[in-house]
Amino acid sequence: MPVYVDVSRCIGCRSCEVACKRVHSGRSYMEVKVIDSRASVPVTCHHCEVATCTMACFSQALSKDGERTAFDIHKCTGCGLCALACPFGVVWTDKWAHKCDLCKGLESPICVITCPAQALSLDPDAAPKRARTRAAAAVALAQGDKR
Amino acid sequence: MISLDTTKCIGCCSCSNVCPNKNITKEDLGDKRTIRYKKCSEFCDICVESCPGKALILAAQGEDVEIAFDLVRCTVCGEPFATGKMLDRIRSSVPEDLRVDSSGQSWVEICPMCRRGLERERAARPVINSRA
Numbered sequence: 687m688p689v690y691v692d693v694s695r696c697i698g699c700r701s702c703e704v705a706c707k708r709v710h711s712g713r714s715y716m717e718v719k720v721i722d723s724r725a726s727v728p729v730t731c732h733h734c735e736v737a738t739c740t741m742a743c744f745s746q747a748l749s750k751d752g753e754r755t756a757f758d759i760h761k762c763t764g765c766g767l768c769a770l771a772c773p774f775g776v777v778w779t780d781k782w783a784h785k786c787d788l789c790k791g792l793e794s795p796i797c798v799i800t801c802p803a804q805a806l807s808l809d810p811d812a813a814p815k816r817a818r819t820r821a822a823a824a825v826a827l828a829q830g831d832k833r
Numbered sequence: 834m835i836s837l838d839t840t841k842c843i844g845c846c847s848c849s850n851v852c853p854n855k856n857i858t859k860e861d862l863g864d865k866r867t868i869r870y871k872k873c874s875e876f877c878d879i880c881v882e883s884c885p886g887k888a889l890i891l892a893a894q895g896e897d898v899e900i901a902f903d904l905v906r907c908t909v910c911g912e913p914f915a916t917g918k919m920l921d922r923i924r925s926s927v928p929e930d931l932r933v934d935s936s937g938q939s940w941v942e943i944c945p946m947c948r949r950g951l952e953r954e955r956a957a958r959p960v961i962n963s964r965a
Contacts, residue, residue, distance in 0.1 A: 693960045717949060724964050725957040729949050738927045744885040763883035764850035770915055771923050773931075773940045775948030781850060 688733040688753075689788070689795055692813040695805035698726030702797035702806060706730075706786075709796045715778070715786040716797055728806070730797070731755060731776045731786035739785075742771030747783065754788055834895030835880060837870055841888035844868065844902035844916035848880035848889060864906065864913035870898040885922070907944035909951070914944035 700718045707714040716730040737755045740748045747761035748768055762782045769779045777785045789795040798806045809815075844866055849859035856873040857880060859866065872895045881889045904913030905920060923941050924932065934940050935955075940948055 691956065693956050694963070719950075719953055721953060721957040722961055725960040727953040727956045729952050729956075736931065738931050741926045742923055745883070763847040763885075765845040765847040765883075765885050766915075767845060767885060767919060767922060767926075769945050770919055770941070771927055772945065773934060773948060774952045775945035775950075776952075777945075779846075 689730060689786070689798055690807050690810050690812060691728055692805045692807070692816075693725055693727050694813070695803045696726045696728060697803045697805070699802065701800050701802060702728055705796040705800035709789060709792075710784070710787075713778075713784055715776075715784060717776075728797070729774065729776055731772075732774060733786070733788070738771045738773060739768040739777050742767040748777075754790070755785070756790075757783060757785055757787060759783075834873060834892050835870065835878075835889050836892035836895065837898050837900065838888045838890070839898075839900055841886040842868070842884075842900055843886045843888075843918035843922055844900070845885060845919055847883045847885060851879045851883045853877065853879065861904065861913070864904040866902045866904055866916060868900050868902075870900075872897050886918075905942070907947055908942045909947035910944060912944060 696718070698718060698720050703714045703716050703718050706716045716728050718726055718728040720726045733753060733755045737748070737750060740750060740755065744765070744767070745761045745763055747758050749756055759782055764779060764782045766779045768777045768783050769775075777783055794808065798808060846859055849857045849868060854873065854875055856871040856875070857868065859868050878891055881891055902916040902918070905915055905917050906913050920941055932939055932941055934951070943951070
């Protein structure tokens with residue numbers, strides 16, 4: 687159950703980043719950047735089914751908890767191996783590791799709640815569903831014009 | 834007091850990170866990482882417990898030790914980012930088929946910042962093309 691991103695809807699406002707920072711004591715587990723002035727992409731933990739970060743973590747601070755890739759700061763030594771084992775570079779380490787926890791305790795991740803453009807969702811089918819709705823609306827409108 | 838097995842140390846940041854008395858310090862300068870162990874008189878074993886390479890043991894005798902590593906440069910941006918032994922450790926703990934991205938390129942030699950950049954680029958490309 688990761689946070690799914692619809693890049694075509696992201697407006698690059700970085701509200702998700704700010705909200706994430708607010709909830710996680712001043713650290714954001716999400717990073718938004720603009721590419722070629724044409725698109726913006728937020729990147730965050732994918733909560734991989736087979737999570738390579740958990741394989742590299744020797745202290746069991748990172749582990750799979752259902753669909754979530756959970757992190758226990760009390761077990762972390764700050765070795766930095768997880769950051770090097772993440773294919774997407776979305777486990778950060780300074781003194782300790784930090785990464786997306788899907789806002790455990792909140793009804794929904796704060797980035798999903800906050801995104802004003804509805805670019806973030808917990809539903810992998812959110813983008814195709816919207817495309818279908820738009821297509822259906824366009825068809826209905828065209829038919830209405832004919833009448 | 835602690836004793837260091839220099840053949841087992843991978844040059845990570847664990848011991849310097851957890852030492853409550855700053856007896857172990859890590860310094861990255863250019864593409865060199867130096868870890869310095871001051872002879873310590875503490876009765877704790879936090880660093881020993883926190884070592885992923887099991888390179889530290891408690892010892893009756895101790896001395897100042899220094900160990901240096903060459904940092905490997907990222908194949909994309911060229912910045913030094915990790916010791917070779919840390920990357921070897923990733924190669925030994927992550928199966929080979931998981932160490933390549935969708936295009937078949939190995940990501941281990943790429944720094945985390947560039948990995949994020951490549952990921953963003955991959956995700957943005959279709960949208961950029963549709964807006965061109």
